[in-house]
Amino acid sequence: MxxxxxxxxxxxxxxxxxxxxxxxxxxxxxxxxxxxxxxxxxxxxxxxxxxxxxxxxxxxxxxxxxxxxxxxxxxxxxxxxxxxxxxxxxxxxxxxxxxxxxxxxxxxxxxxKLDWDKIEGLPGNLGKHGICSNYSYDSVESTWENIRSLREGTAIFTFPPPPIKCAGAPQKIMYLAEDYFRRHGVRGNIKVAYRCAGDGIFAVKKYADALNAICAARDIDTQFAWKLVAVDAAAREATFEHTKNGERRTERYAMLHVTPPMSxxxxxxxxxxxxxxxxxxxxxxxxxxxxxxxxxxxxxxxxxxxxxxxxxxxxxxxxxxxxxxxxxxxxxxxxxxxxxxSCPLVTGYGRLILAEFDYDLNPKETFPFDQSKERLSMYLLKKxxxxxxxxxxxxxxxxxxxxxxxxxxxxx
Ligand SMILES: Cc1cc2nc3c(=O)[nH]c(=O)nc-3n(C[C@H](O)[C@H](O)[C@H](O)COP(=O)(O)OP(=O)(O)OC[C@H]3O[C@@H](n4cnc5c(N)ncnc54)[C@H](O)[C@@H]3O)c2cc1C
Missing domain, CATH: 3.50.50.60 (FAD/NAD(P)-binding domain)
Known part of the structure; x- marks a missing residue:
């Protein structure tokens, strides 16, 4: 004392x-x-x-x-x-x-800690050449610049291996982007791709079912067990590695939203x-x-x-x-x-699924309605x-x- x-x-x-x-x-x-x-x-x-x-x-x-x-x-x-x-x-x-x-x-x-440097070619290129991220104050505005200016090509949204803060955030921004492209008449020219190092879209089945249905309905190309390992910023190419068999493959992108590895x-x-x-x-x-x-x-x-x-x-x-x-x-x-x-899963402008759960991944919901449904009220709560x-x-x-x-x- x-x-x-x-x-x-x-x-x-x-x-x-x-x-x-x-x-x-x-x-x-x-x-x-x-x-x-x-x-x-x-x-x-x-x-x-x-x-x-x-x-x-x-x-x-x-x-x-x-x-x-x-x-x-x-x-x-x-x-x-x-x-x-x-x-x-x-x-x-x-x-x-x-x-x-x-x-x-x-x-x-x-x-x-955010480990940007674990992705080869990324340091120095965040905020440039179509690469953006919501995961830092310095880069967050580059996400919006990319979304509002994109007219065609592939928009890729990545999700790293755990640990991660707010496991829903990498896909929330994808739903907003997809909604924006749709509302502005360019969705037909843009492929929206989710490249996730995890095995599924969300850990809690009730919300995962709802999110998988949304991705299917909105023609979002989801692929799992792929982690981003390198970018070639000048060529706009992203290299992914399969988390189970180590296979590598490269995809071209017009916009790349990176969620960095963390530790x-x-x-x-x-x-x-x-x-x-x-x-x-x-x-x-x-x-x-x-x-x-x-x-x-x-x-x-x-x-x-x-x-x-x-x-x-x-x-x-x-x-x-x-x-x-x-x-x-x-x-x-x-x-x-x-x-x-809890994870307020924004699924579009004016729509949100409010996931709430405990250690056992059982839903632990606050409101007396099914929170796995997209709602304007929950979006207004978040906003x-x-x-x-x-x-x-x-x-x-x-x-x-x-x-x-x-x-x-x-x-x-
Ligand atoms: C894009 C994004 C979206 C998110 N969305 C949501 C959401 O919708 N809902 C939600 O609930 N959560 C969300 N989160 C997660 C949430 O922000 C974090 O889980 C929360 O801030 C964790 O709090 P913390 O105190 O553990 O860490 P932080 O809030 O990150 O604070 C850590 C602090 O430690 C300080 N620090 C670091 N190193 C040292 C040192 N050596 N000595 C002393 N201090 C140090 C840092 O400067 C910092 O101030 C989101 C996060 C991000 C990035």
Whole structure:
């Protein structure tokens, strides 16, 4: 414990998971007893789920980011640097500058690393020669530029081997593009192709059935077990490798939407906190580290074996915060995460399938209707309501009791 007598909590990463933990902790009844530090190198926080809509021309990219200084509560110490190493045996982390930050409790929410360079020929060509991607703030507008200017040829949308954040995003932008081509009279000249490294279109059968039917009805050429390994930007050719037999083949494209390979951040993967796959090894129910009881993790960098989404973070948040409180007070950890995750599958302008499911891939739907059907109401939810819930509820914590049931708050 710090000399001030306060419990020192260090949060690594100020994305969806880190900022939601910060805003929750900042509103604890026992807040005065905490000394909270956030370590985050970025000047901005990004609402990544909205990049699908930016790529589809529905918002300018600027609405998806806000300066960290507007979001971090004044009472929280912000170390505007990257963490380089963890020393969980001695309860400290080291920043890239070599500074040491000690803690009593640690929360790791460092997200996923994007491995653009694993695709030969891609670095330096993103945003050029018909190559685009919704997976970064810098490239997301190139998606819209390509969609609105394409008149003929093949538009290819790729999906890498896991891990991946928002496994639905690579196909959502495909449906928007296909819809746009159709509405603008060029669909007949454009082949729409989905090249997926996975074995199927979606992990949950109920939604997979609906999506396969949509692809068939809209003449989308879906092929599975093919991963993108190289691009020849000048020639507009993409090379794919079969994930099972290693066969390679090359396809020409007019537009190529790339979802890059991803992995656990290197500084996490090389630390004592990691499991074999490189993720922070936590209990799948409690979110507590399996070897270091004062370490917790949520979101994409955690080993929680569910679909990596902001919606999953929202469900993990109260579990982590309640269990962290119990750990600090020497009580038994009682909260359990059931693997809830959600994917708002935009299937066109004005249409959306809202997939919600748990660890067992059983649907866990919120609304009293069949969410595997395309609906305008769910599209409006994604476009207009979820951003408010995200910024005000999750990141600013304005509706904290709404996010965390009253009964949980009483426990503090
Ligand atoms: C195109 C796209 C569409 C998506 N659509 C949806 C959707 O519709 N619904 C949904 O629920 N989710 C969606 N997601 C996924 C969602 O954005 C992520 O799952 C979520 O942001 C994960 O939160 P996180 O805190 O784990 O990681 P992030 O939000 O990525 O935050 C990680 C943070 O860690 C920081 N960091 C990195 N390295 C270090 C370091 N060395 N030291 C300290 N900090 C570090 C980063 O700067 C970053 O701020 C989408 C994502 C993308 C890219």
């Amino acid at each position: 710090a000399t001030s007598g306060k419990q020192r909590i260090v949060v690594v990463g100020g994305g969806t998971g880190g900022m939601s933990v910060i805003s929750a902790l900042n509103q604890w009844p026992g807040r005065e007893g905490l000394d909270i530090t956030l370590i985050e190198p970025s000047e901005y926080h990004y609402y990544q789920p909205q990049w699908t809509m930016v790529g589809g021309g529905l918002f300018p990219r600027e609405v998806t980011r806000r300066p960290m200084t507007d979001l971090i509560p004044a009472s929280v110490n912000w170390v505007n640097k990257a963490v380089a190493e963890f020393a969980p045996g001695e309860n400290y982390v080291t920043t890239v500058d070599g500074d040491r930050v000690d803690y009593d409790y640690l929360v790791v929410a460092a997200g996923l 656990a951040p290197t500084f996490v993967a090389q630390s004592p906190l990691a499991n074999e796959a490189g993720f922070v090894e936590v209990d799948k129910g409690t979110t507590q580290h399996v070897r270091y009881a004062n370490v917790f993790s949520l979101g994409d960098a955690s080993s929680l074996p569910t679909s990596k989404t902001a919606a999953a973070v929202r469900a993990q948040l109260p579990v982590l915060v309640m269990n962290l409180a119990s750990q600090m007070e020497g009580r038994r950890l009682t909260e359990t995460y059931d693997g809830y995750s 207009h309501v979820l951003p408010v819930i995200y910024w005000r509820g999750l990141i600013e914590g304005k509706q904290w009791p709404w996010l965390m049931p009253e009964s949980h708050l009483k426990a503090f």
